[in-house]
Amino acid sequence: MASKGTAIVTGAARGIGQAIALRLADDGFDVAVNDIANNEEALYEVVEEIQAKGKASSAHVADVTSEDQVCGMIEQVVDTYGHLEVMVANAGIGGSIPIGEMTSAKWDHVMDVNAKGTFLCYKYAGMQMIKQGNGGRMIGASSAIGKRGEPFNFAYTASKFAIRGLTQAAAIEFGPHSITVNAYAPGPIDTPMFTAVTPPYDISRQDMIDDFKKKIPLGRIGIPADIASLVSFIASKESQFITGQSISINGGIFFD
Template sequence: MTSIKFAPQTAIVTGAARGIGRSIALRLADDGLDVTVNDIENKLEALNAVADEIRSKGRKALVVIADCTQESEVQHIVDETVKELGRLDVMVANAGIGGAGSILKLPLADWEKVWAVNVRGVFLCYQIAARQMVKQGNGGRIIGASSVLGKKGNALLGAYSSSKFAVRGLTQCAALELGEHGITVNAYAPGIIQTDLIGPVLSGPGSLRDLMKIPDATLGQPENIASIVSYLVKPEAHFITGQSIIVDGGVQFD
Protein backbone atom coordinates (compact mmCIF):
# COMPACT_ATOMS: atom_id res chain seq x y z
CA MET A 1 0.00 0.00 0.00
CA THR A 2 1.17 3.50 -0.72
CA SER A 3 0.49 6.80 0.97
CA ILE A 4 -1.20 8.25 -2.14
CA LYS A 5 -4.33 10.15 -1.15
CA PHE A 6 -7.02 8.86 -3.47
CA ALA A 7 -9.94 11.17 -4.26
CA PRO A 8 -12.02 9.76 -7.12
CA GLN A 9 -13.70 12.16 -9.55
CA THR A 10 -14.31 10.14 -12.69
CA ALA A 11 -15.25 6.60 -13.67
CA ILE A 12 -15.77 4.44 -16.73
CA VAL A 13 -18.44 1.74 -16.65
CA THR A 14 -18.51 -0.70 -19.57
CA GLY A 15 -21.73 -2.43 -20.56
CA ALA A 16 -23.63 0.39 -18.88
CA ALA A 17 -26.76 0.56 -21.07
CA ARG A 18 -28.71 -1.76 -18.80
CA GLY A 19 -28.65 -4.15 -15.85
CA ILE A 20 -25.77 -4.11 -13.38
CA GLY A 21 -23.63 -1.66 -15.40
CA ARG A 22 -26.44 0.90 -15.59
CA SER A 23 -27.06 0.63 -11.88
CA ILE A 24 -23.34 1.05 -11.08
CA ALA A 25 -23.08 4.12 -13.34
CA LEU A 26 -26.07 5.77 -11.64
CA ARG A 27 -24.77 4.92 -8.16
CA LEU A 28 -21.33 6.37 -8.89
CA ALA A 29 -23.04 9.55 -10.14
CA ASP A 30 -25.00 9.67 -6.85
CA ASP A 31 -21.63 9.37 -5.12
CA GLY A 32 -20.46 12.52 -6.93
CA LEU A 33 -18.43 11.08 -9.80
CA ASP A 34 -18.58 12.07 -13.46
CA VAL A 35 -19.12 8.92 -15.49
CA THR A 36 -18.28 7.63 -18.95
CA VAL A 37 -20.87 5.07 -19.95
CA ASN A 38 -19.93 2.54 -22.60
CA ASP A 39 -21.81 -0.11 -24.51
CA ILE A 40 -22.08 -1.44 -28.06
CA GLU A 41 -23.70 0.29 -31.04
CA ASN A 42 -27.16 -1.29 -30.78
CA LYS A 43 -27.53 -0.01 -27.20
CA LEU A 44 -26.99 3.67 -28.10
CA GLU A 45 -30.52 4.76 -27.24
CA ALA A 46 -30.51 3.05 -23.85
CA LEU A 47 -27.00 4.37 -23.17
CA ASN A 48 -28.09 7.94 -23.95
CA ALA A 49 -30.96 7.51 -21.49
CA VAL A 50 -28.50 6.44 -18.76
CA ALA A 51 -26.32 9.45 -19.58
CA ASP A 52 -29.36 11.75 -19.27
CA GLU A 53 -30.17 10.25 -15.85
CA ILE A 54 -26.59 10.93 -14.72
CA ARG A 55 -26.80 14.54 -15.94
CA SER A 56 -30.10 14.98 -14.09
CA LYS A 57 -28.15 14.16 -10.92
CA GLY A 58 -25.86 17.12 -11.64
CA ARG A 59 -22.87 15.07 -12.81
CA LYS A 60 -21.16 14.98 -16.21
CA ALA A 61 -21.82 11.96 -18.41
CA LEU A 62 -19.92 10.92 -21.51
CA VAL A 63 -21.29 8.31 -23.92
CA VAL A 64 -18.68 6.21 -25.73
CA ILE A 65 -19.85 3.44 -28.02
CA ALA A 66 -17.10 0.81 -28.21
CA ASP A 67 -16.59 -2.94 -28.32
CA CYS A 68 -14.56 -3.90 -25.26
CA THR A 69 -13.00 -6.87 -27.01
CA GLN A 70 -11.01 -4.50 -29.26
CA GLU A 71 -7.81 -2.94 -27.92
CA SER A 72 -8.09 0.29 -29.95
CA GLU A 73 -11.71 0.75 -28.85
CA VAL A 74 -10.93 0.36 -25.15
CA GLN A 75 -8.06 2.81 -25.64
CA HIS A 76 -10.59 5.17 -27.23
CA ILE A 77 -12.89 4.95 -24.16
CA VAL A 78 -10.00 5.87 -21.86
CA ASP A 79 -8.65 8.63 -24.14
CA GLU A 80 -12.08 10.25 -24.54
CA THR A 81 -12.65 10.11 -20.78
CA VAL A 82 -9.36 11.84 -20.06
CA LYS A 83 -10.02 14.42 -22.80
CA GLU A 84 -13.61 15.21 -21.76
CA LEU A 85 -13.66 14.52 -18.01
CA GLY A 86 -10.03 15.38 -17.25
CA ARG A 87 -8.73 12.13 -15.74
CA LEU A 88 -9.55 8.49 -14.99
CA ASP A 89 -9.90 7.29 -11.41
CA VAL A 90 -12.20 4.28 -11.61
CA MET A 91 -12.58 1.55 -14.24
CA VAL A 92 -15.51 -0.83 -13.89
CA ALA A 93 -15.02 -3.62 -16.44
CA ASN A 94 -18.61 -4.77 -16.26
CA ALA A 95 -19.43 -5.82 -19.83
CA GLY A 96 -20.01 -9.54 -20.10
CA ILE A 97 -22.14 -12.07 -21.92
CA GLY A 98 -23.71 -15.37 -20.93
CA GLY A 99 -23.62 -18.71 -22.64
CA ALA A 100 -24.59 -22.26 -21.75
CA GLY A 101 -23.81 -25.60 -23.32
CA SER A 102 -22.41 -29.00 -22.43
CA ILE A 103 -18.70 -29.71 -22.67
CA LEU A 104 -19.56 -32.51 -25.13
CA LYS A 105 -21.44 -30.23 -27.52
CA LEU A 106 -20.31 -26.62 -27.04
CA PRO A 107 -19.09 -25.21 -30.37
CA LEU A 108 -15.62 -23.67 -30.14
CA ALA A 109 -16.99 -20.44 -31.63
CA ASP A 110 -19.39 -20.10 -28.69
CA TRP A 111 -16.55 -20.65 -26.21
CA GLU A 112 -14.44 -18.02 -27.93
CA LYS A 113 -17.26 -15.48 -28.03
CA VAL A 114 -17.79 -15.75 -24.27
CA TRP A 115 -14.06 -15.55 -23.52
CA ALA A 116 -13.58 -12.59 -25.90
CA VAL A 117 -15.97 -10.36 -23.96
CA ASN A 118 -15.64 -11.78 -20.46
CA VAL A 119 -11.86 -12.28 -20.34
CA ARG A 120 -10.08 -10.46 -23.17
CA GLY A 121 -12.39 -7.47 -22.75
CA VAL A 122 -11.78 -7.34 -19.01
CA PHE A 123 -8.02 -7.72 -19.49
CA LEU A 124 -7.97 -4.81 -21.97
CA CYS A 125 -9.97 -2.63 -19.58
CA TYR A 126 -7.64 -3.48 -16.68
CA GLN A 127 -4.46 -2.94 -18.70
CA ILE A 128 -5.39 0.28 -20.49
CA ALA A 129 -6.99 1.85 -17.41
CA ALA A 130 -4.00 0.87 -15.25
CA ARG A 131 -1.56 2.50 -17.68
CA GLN A 132 -3.52 5.76 -17.46
CA MET A 133 -3.81 5.62 -13.67
CA VAL A 134 -0.10 4.90 -13.23
CA LYS A 135 0.67 7.86 -15.53
CA GLN A 136 -1.56 10.15 -13.46
CA GLY A 137 0.10 9.02 -10.21
CA ASN A 138 -3.02 9.54 -8.07
CA GLY A 139 -3.93 5.90 -7.44
CA GLY A 140 -7.09 4.30 -8.74
CA ARG A 141 -9.76 1.68 -8.50
CA ILE A 142 -10.17 -1.14 -11.01
CA ILE A 143 -13.20 -3.40 -10.63
CA GLY A 144 -14.18 -6.40 -12.76
CA ALA A 145 -17.23 -8.60 -13.17
CA SER A 146 -16.67 -12.11 -11.88
CA SER A 147 -19.53 -14.31 -10.59
CA VAL A 148 -20.32 -16.98 -8.04
CA LEU A 149 -19.61 -19.16 -11.07
CA GLY A 150 -16.05 -17.83 -10.86
CA LYS A 151 -15.76 -19.55 -7.47
CA LYS A 152 -17.47 -22.87 -8.17
CA GLY A 153 -18.30 -24.55 -11.48
CA ASN A 154 -21.69 -25.72 -12.60
CA ALA A 155 -22.79 -28.29 -15.18
CA LEU A 156 -23.53 -26.81 -18.61
CA LEU A 157 -21.87 -23.49 -17.83
CA GLY A 158 -18.24 -24.38 -18.65
CA ALA A 159 -17.44 -21.45 -20.95
CA TYR A 160 -19.08 -18.83 -18.73
CA SER A 161 -17.89 -20.24 -15.42
CA SER A 162 -14.28 -20.61 -16.57
CA SER A 163 -14.33 -17.05 -17.94
CA LYS A 164 -15.37 -15.77 -14.52
CA PHE A 165 -12.63 -17.87 -12.83
CA ALA A 166 -10.24 -16.10 -15.22
CA VAL A 167 -11.48 -12.68 -14.11
CA ARG A 168 -10.91 -13.71 -10.48
CA GLY A 169 -7.35 -14.84 -11.25
CA LEU A 170 -6.54 -11.73 -13.27
CA THR A 171 -7.93 -9.57 -10.47
CA GLN A 172 -5.56 -11.16 -7.95
CA CYS A 173 -2.53 -10.77 -10.24
CA ALA A 174 -3.36 -7.16 -11.13
CA ALA A 175 -3.88 -6.31 -7.45
CA LEU A 176 -0.39 -7.59 -6.63
CA GLU A 177 1.19 -5.65 -9.50
CA LEU A 178 -0.65 -2.37 -9.07
CA GLY A 179 -0.71 -1.97 -5.29
CA GLU A 180 2.53 -0.01 -5.32
CA HIS A 181 0.77 2.61 -7.47
CA GLY A 182 -2.09 3.04 -5.01
CA ILE A 183 -4.45 1.16 -7.30
CA THR A 184 -6.74 -1.49 -5.82
CA VAL A 185 -8.18 -4.19 -8.06
CA ASN A 186 -11.27 -6.13 -7.03
CA ALA A 187 -14.20 -7.91 -8.62
CA TYR A 188 -17.81 -8.46 -7.72
CA ALA A 189 -19.06 -12.03 -7.79
CA PRO A 190 -22.85 -11.83 -8.04
CA GLY A 191 -25.27 -14.68 -7.60
CA ILE A 192 -28.44 -14.46 -9.63
CA ILE A 193 -29.25 -10.81 -10.26
CA GLN A 194 -32.49 -10.02 -12.09
CA THR A 195 -31.35 -8.41 -15.34
CA ASP A 196 -32.01 -8.95 -19.04
CA LEU A 197 -28.99 -11.28 -19.13
CA ILE A 198 -30.63 -13.67 -16.72
CA GLY A 199 -34.38 -13.06 -17.12
CA PRO A 200 -34.96 -15.33 -20.12
CA VAL A 201 -33.32 -18.35 -18.46
CA LEU A 202 -34.78 -17.94 -14.98
CA SER A 203 -37.90 -20.06 -15.26
CA GLY A 204 -39.01 -23.37 -16.65
CA PRO A 205 -37.54 -26.86 -16.56
CA GLY A 206 -33.77 -26.91 -17.07
CA SER A 207 -33.67 -23.18 -16.27
CA LEU A 208 -30.70 -21.53 -14.64
CA ARG A 209 -32.70 -21.35 -11.42
CA ASP A 210 -33.11 -25.13 -11.54
CA LEU A 211 -29.49 -25.71 -12.53
CA MET A 212 -28.12 -23.62 -9.69
CA LYS A 213 -30.87 -24.54 -7.21
CA ILE A 214 -31.64 -20.91 -6.42
CA PRO A 215 -34.55 -20.14 -4.08
CA ASP A 216 -36.66 -17.03 -4.83
CA ALA A 217 -35.46 -15.26 -1.70
CA THR A 218 -31.93 -15.07 -3.07
CA LEU A 219 -32.66 -13.38 -6.39
CA GLY A 220 -30.82 -10.07 -6.26
CA GLN A 221 -31.24 -6.67 -7.89
CA PRO A 222 -28.60 -4.65 -9.81
CA GLU A 223 -28.53 -2.14 -6.93
CA ASN A 224 -27.14 -4.89 -4.66
CA ILE A 225 -24.02 -4.95 -6.86
CA ALA A 226 -23.86 -1.17 -7.32
CA SER A 227 -23.65 -0.70 -3.55
CA ILE A 228 -20.56 -2.91 -3.15
CA VAL A 229 -18.91 -1.13 -6.09
CA SER A 230 -19.74 2.21 -4.48
CA TYR A 231 -17.93 1.08 -1.35
CA LEU A 232 -14.88 -0.35 -3.14
CA VAL A 233 -14.42 2.97 -4.93
CA LYS A 234 -14.27 4.98 -1.72
CA PRO A 235 -10.88 6.09 -0.36
CA GLU A 236 -11.58 4.18 2.89
CA ALA A 237 -11.65 0.88 0.95
CA HIS A 238 -7.93 1.17 0.16
CA PHE A 239 -7.11 -1.90 2.28
CA ILE A 240 -9.29 -4.24 0.19
CA THR A 241 -7.62 -5.53 -2.96
CA GLY A 242 -7.41 -8.72 -5.01
CA GLN A 243 -10.83 -9.85 -3.81
CA SER A 244 -13.78 -11.22 -5.76
CA ILE A 245 -16.63 -10.48 -3.41
CA ILE A 246 -19.68 -12.74 -3.45
CA VAL A 247 -23.02 -10.89 -3.37
CA ASP A 248 -25.66 -13.61 -3.57
CA GLY A 249 -27.93 -13.47 -0.55
CA GLY A 250 -25.95 -16.15 1.26
CA VAL A 251 -26.22 -19.05 -1.19
CA GLN A 252 -22.50 -19.71 -1.46
CA PHE A 253 -19.51 -19.03 0.81
CA ASP A 254 -15.77 -18.73 0.04
Protein backbone atom coordinates in the same frame (compact mmCIF):
# COMPACT_ATOMS: atom_id res chain seq x y z
CA MET B 1 -21.23 18.84 -4.84
CA ALA B 2 -17.75 18.79 -6.32
CA SER B 3 -16.91 15.75 -8.41
CA LYS B 4 -15.11 12.89 -6.68
CA GLY B 5 -13.47 12.10 -10.00
CA THR B 6 -14.28 10.26 -13.19
CA ALA B 7 -15.52 6.69 -13.48
CA ILE B 8 -15.96 4.49 -16.55
CA VAL B 9 -18.58 1.72 -16.47
CA THR B 10 -18.63 -0.75 -19.36
CA GLY B 11 -21.78 -2.64 -20.31
CA ALA B 12 -23.77 0.20 -18.74
CA ALA B 13 -26.85 0.33 -20.97
CA ARG B 14 -28.90 -1.98 -18.75
CA GLY B 15 -28.91 -4.30 -15.77
CA ILE B 16 -26.03 -4.29 -13.31
CA GLY B 17 -23.92 -1.86 -15.35
CA GLN B 18 -26.70 0.71 -15.49
CA ALA B 19 -27.29 0.42 -11.74
CA ILE B 20 -23.58 0.87 -11.04
CA ALA B 21 -23.33 3.94 -13.27
CA LEU B 22 -26.31 5.61 -11.59
CA ARG B 23 -25.04 4.78 -8.09
CA LEU B 24 -21.57 6.18 -8.80
CA ALA B 25 -23.24 9.37 -10.01
CA ASP B 26 -25.17 9.50 -6.73
CA ASP B 27 -21.84 9.09 -4.95
CA GLY B 28 -20.47 12.19 -6.68
CA PHE B 29 -18.56 10.82 -9.66
CA ASP B 30 -18.81 12.02 -13.22
CA VAL B 31 -19.57 8.83 -15.14
CA ALA B 32 -18.60 7.84 -18.67
CA VAL B 33 -20.75 4.93 -19.81
CA ASN B 34 -19.94 2.33 -22.43
CA ASP B 35 -21.76 -0.33 -24.39
CA ILE B 36 -21.88 -1.80 -27.87
CA ALA B 37 -23.60 -0.15 -30.84
CA ASN B 38 -26.72 -2.32 -30.53
CA ASN B 39 -27.39 -0.73 -27.14
CA GLU B 40 -26.54 2.85 -28.10
CA GLU B 41 -30.05 4.27 -27.65
CA ALA B 42 -30.36 2.83 -24.13
CA LEU B 43 -26.85 4.05 -23.34
CA TYR B 44 -27.80 7.66 -24.10
CA GLU B 45 -30.80 7.29 -21.82
CA VAL B 46 -28.40 6.39 -18.99
CA VAL B 47 -26.36 9.51 -19.81
CA GLU B 48 -29.51 11.62 -19.49
CA GLU B 49 -30.35 10.03 -16.12
CA ILE B 50 -26.87 10.78 -14.79
CA GLN B 51 -26.98 14.35 -16.05
CA ALA B 52 -30.37 14.79 -14.35
CA LYS B 53 -28.57 13.98 -11.10
CA GLY B 54 -26.29 16.94 -11.69
CA LYS B 55 -23.19 14.99 -12.73
CA ALA B 56 -21.35 15.01 -16.02
CA SER B 57 -21.74 11.99 -18.26
CA SER B 58 -20.89 10.85 -21.77
CA ALA B 59 -21.61 7.80 -23.92
CA HIS B 60 -18.77 5.80 -25.45
CA VAL B 61 -19.76 3.12 -27.94
CA ALA B 62 -16.98 0.55 -28.07
CA ASP B 63 -16.45 -3.20 -28.22
CA VAL B 64 -14.36 -4.29 -25.22
CA THR B 65 -12.91 -7.18 -27.24
CA SER B 66 -11.07 -4.68 -29.45
CA GLU B 67 -7.78 -3.37 -28.07
CA ASP B 68 -7.91 -0.29 -30.29
CA GLN B 69 -11.45 0.54 -29.21
CA VAL B 70 -10.74 0.11 -25.48
CA CYS B 71 -7.60 2.24 -25.77
CA GLY B 72 -9.52 4.83 -27.76
CA MET B 73 -12.39 4.87 -25.27
CA ILE B 74 -10.09 5.61 -22.35
CA GLU B 75 -8.31 8.31 -24.36
CA GLN B 76 -11.69 9.90 -25.15
CA VAL B 77 -12.70 9.86 -21.50
CA VAL B 78 -9.43 11.45 -20.39
CA ASP B 79 -9.67 14.04 -23.17
CA THR B 80 -13.19 14.88 -21.95
CA TYR B 81 -12.67 14.91 -18.18
CA GLY B 82 -8.91 15.26 -17.81
CA HIS B 83 -8.44 12.24 -15.56
CA LEU B 84 -9.69 8.77 -14.60
CA GLU B 85 -10.17 7.51 -11.05
CA VAL B 86 -12.43 4.43 -11.34
CA MET B 87 -12.64 1.73 -14.01
CA VAL B 88 -15.56 -0.71 -13.72
CA ALA B 89 -15.08 -3.50 -16.26
CA ASN B 90 -18.65 -4.76 -16.07
CA ALA B 91 -19.36 -5.76 -19.69
CA GLY B 92 -20.06 -9.46 -20.09
CA ILE B 93 -22.16 -12.10 -21.80
CA GLY B 94 -23.54 -15.47 -20.77
CA GLY B 95 -24.83 -18.47 -22.64
CA SER B 96 -25.94 -21.71 -21.01
CA ILE B 97 -25.17 -24.52 -23.43
CA PRO B 98 -24.43 -28.24 -23.05
CA ILE B 99 -20.77 -29.05 -23.69
CA GLY B 100 -21.65 -31.12 -26.75
CA GLU B 101 -23.17 -28.03 -28.34
CA MET B 102 -20.41 -25.63 -27.31
CA THR B 103 -18.52 -24.71 -30.47
CA SER B 104 -15.06 -23.19 -30.52
CA ALA B 105 -16.55 -20.01 -31.94
CA LYS B 106 -19.03 -19.66 -29.06
CA TRP B 107 -16.27 -20.43 -26.54
CA ASP B 108 -14.01 -17.78 -28.07
CA HIS B 109 -16.76 -15.17 -28.09
CA VAL B 110 -17.58 -15.58 -24.38
CA MET B 111 -13.91 -15.62 -23.42
CA ASP B 112 -13.19 -12.58 -25.59
CA VAL B 113 -15.93 -10.43 -24.08
CA ASN B 114 -15.60 -11.51 -20.45
CA ALA B 115 -11.91 -12.28 -19.93
CA LYS B 116 -10.12 -10.43 -22.71
CA GLY B 117 -12.43 -7.43 -22.31
CA THR B 118 -11.62 -7.20 -18.60
CA PHE B 119 -7.89 -7.58 -19.31
CA LEU B 120 -7.95 -4.72 -21.82
CA CYS B 121 -9.87 -2.45 -19.45
CA TYR B 122 -7.45 -3.21 -16.62
CA LYS B 123 -4.46 -2.68 -18.94
CA TYR B 124 -5.37 0.72 -20.33
CA ALA B 125 -7.06 2.09 -17.21
CA GLY B 126 -4.07 0.97 -15.16
CA MET B 127 -1.62 2.65 -17.52
CA GLN B 128 -3.61 5.88 -17.32
CA MET B 129 -3.82 5.77 -13.53
CA ILE B 130 -0.07 5.13 -13.24
CA LYS B 131 0.55 8.11 -15.54
CA GLN B 132 -1.63 10.32 -13.34
CA GLY B 133 0.22 9.23 -10.21
CA ASN B 134 -2.77 9.55 -7.86
CA GLY B 135 -3.81 5.93 -7.43
CA GLY B 136 -7.21 4.64 -8.44
CA ARG B 137 -9.77 1.86 -8.35
CA MET B 138 -10.20 -0.92 -10.87
CA ILE B 139 -13.18 -3.23 -10.51
CA GLY B 140 -14.08 -6.34 -12.50
CA ALA B 141 -17.15 -8.54 -12.80
CA SER B 142 -16.63 -12.13 -11.70
CA SER B 143 -19.52 -14.36 -10.59
CA ALA B 144 -20.57 -17.02 -8.14
CA ILE B 145 -19.98 -19.27 -11.15
CA GLY B 146 -16.42 -17.96 -11.14
CA LYS B 147 -15.96 -19.59 -7.73
CA ARG B 148 -17.95 -22.77 -8.15
CA GLY B 149 -18.39 -24.27 -11.60
CA GLU B 150 -21.84 -24.88 -13.03
CA PRO B 151 -22.89 -27.37 -15.72
CA PHE B 152 -23.84 -25.99 -19.12
CA ASN B 153 -21.70 -22.90 -18.45
CA PHE B 154 -18.26 -24.04 -19.58
CA ALA B 155 -17.04 -20.87 -21.27
CA TYR B 156 -18.81 -18.57 -18.81
CA THR B 157 -17.36 -20.44 -15.83
CA ALA B 158 -13.85 -20.35 -17.30
CA SER B 159 -14.12 -16.64 -18.12
CA LYS B 160 -15.29 -15.69 -14.65
CA PHE B 161 -12.57 -17.77 -12.98
CA ALA B 162 -10.12 -15.98 -15.28
CA ILE B 163 -11.34 -12.59 -14.05
CA ARG B 164 -10.48 -13.60 -10.49
CA GLY B 165 -6.95 -14.46 -11.60
CA LEU B 166 -6.60 -11.25 -13.62
CA THR B 167 -7.77 -9.27 -10.60
CA GLN B 168 -5.20 -10.87 -8.31
CA ALA B 169 -2.33 -10.41 -10.78
CA ALA B 170 -3.30 -6.79 -11.47
CA ALA B 171 -3.62 -6.05 -7.75
CA ILE B 172 -0.03 -7.16 -7.20
CA GLU B 173 1.33 -5.24 -10.18
CA PHE B 174 -0.61 -2.02 -9.60
CA GLY B 175 -0.49 -2.02 -5.78
CA PRO B 176 2.78 -0.02 -5.58
CA HIS B 177 0.98 2.75 -7.49
CA SER B 178 -1.84 2.92 -4.89
CA ILE B 179 -4.27 1.36 -7.36
CA THR B 180 -6.58 -1.26 -5.89
CA VAL B 181 -8.05 -3.99 -8.07
CA ASN B 182 -11.07 -5.98 -6.92
CA ALA B 183 -14.02 -7.85 -8.41
CA TYR B 184 -17.60 -8.49 -7.43
CA ALA B 185 -18.94 -12.05 -7.66
CA PRO B 186 -22.75 -12.01 -7.79
CA GLY B 187 -25.05 -14.93 -7.27
CA PRO B 188 -28.48 -14.96 -8.98
CA ILE B 189 -29.46 -11.40 -9.92
CA ASP B 190 -32.76 -10.34 -11.48
CA THR B 191 -31.52 -8.88 -14.78
CA PRO B 192 -32.15 -9.57 -18.48
CA MET B 193 -29.04 -11.78 -18.38
CA PHE B 194 -30.42 -14.02 -15.60
CA THR B 195 -31.67 -16.81 -17.85
CA ALA B 196 -28.55 -16.61 -20.05
CA VAL B 197 -26.40 -18.04 -17.24
CA THR B 198 -28.98 -20.37 -15.75
CA PRO B 199 -28.84 -24.03 -16.83
CA PRO B 200 -31.42 -24.66 -19.58
CA TYR B 201 -34.09 -26.31 -17.53
CA ASP B 202 -37.51 -26.58 -19.13
CA ILE B 203 -39.15 -24.17 -16.68
CA SER B 204 -40.20 -20.54 -16.78
CA ARG B 205 -38.08 -17.63 -15.62
CA GLN B 206 -40.38 -17.11 -12.61
CA ASP B 207 -40.13 -20.78 -11.66
CA MET B 208 -36.34 -20.48 -11.76
CA ILE B 209 -36.48 -17.43 -9.50
CA ASP B 210 -38.80 -19.22 -7.08
CA ASP B 211 -36.44 -22.20 -7.04
CA PHE B 212 -33.49 -19.99 -6.15
CA LYS B 213 -35.50 -18.27 -3.41
CA LYS B 214 -35.81 -21.65 -1.68
CA LYS B 215 -32.04 -22.13 -1.76
CA ILE B 216 -30.97 -18.64 -0.67
CA PRO B 217 -31.04 -18.01 3.10
CA LEU B 218 -32.20 -14.41 2.60
CA GLY B 219 -35.20 -15.71 0.65
CA ARG B 220 -34.79 -13.69 -2.55
CA ILE B 221 -32.55 -13.32 -5.55
CA GLY B 222 -30.47 -10.18 -5.88
CA ILE B 223 -31.27 -6.98 -7.71
CA PRO B 224 -28.83 -4.72 -9.59
CA ALA B 225 -28.87 -2.16 -6.76
CA ASP B 226 -27.34 -4.79 -4.45
CA ILE B 227 -24.30 -5.04 -6.71
CA ALA B 228 -24.14 -1.28 -7.19
CA SER B 229 -23.97 -0.80 -3.42
CA LEU B 230 -20.95 -3.10 -3.20
CA VAL B 231 -19.22 -1.37 -6.11
CA SER B 232 -19.93 1.98 -4.45
CA PHE B 233 -17.88 0.84 -1.45
CA ILE B 234 -15.08 -0.71 -3.52
CA ALA B 235 -14.78 2.54 -5.48
CA SER B 236 -14.63 4.67 -2.35
CA LYS B 237 -11.61 5.86 -0.37
CA GLU B 238 -12.85 3.71 2.55
CA SER B 239 -11.85 0.57 0.62
CA GLN B 240 -8.21 1.63 0.31
CA PHE B 241 -6.78 -1.45 2.10
CA ILE B 242 -8.80 -4.01 0.11
CA THR B 243 -7.23 -5.34 -3.09
CA GLY B 244 -7.02 -8.55 -5.08
CA GLN B 245 -10.37 -9.74 -3.76
CA SER B 246 -13.37 -11.18 -5.58
CA ILE B 247 -16.16 -10.41 -3.16
CA SER B 248 -19.17 -12.74 -3.06
CA ILE B 249 -22.58 -11.13 -3.01
CA ASN B 250 -25.10 -13.93 -3.27
CA GLY B 251 -27.59 -13.85 -0.39
CA GLY B 252 -25.79 -16.75 1.28
CA ILE B 253 -26.43 -19.36 -1.42
CA PHE B 254 -22.89 -20.53 -0.68
CA PHE B 255 -20.03 -19.34 1.50
CA ASP B 256 -16.35 -18.94 0.70
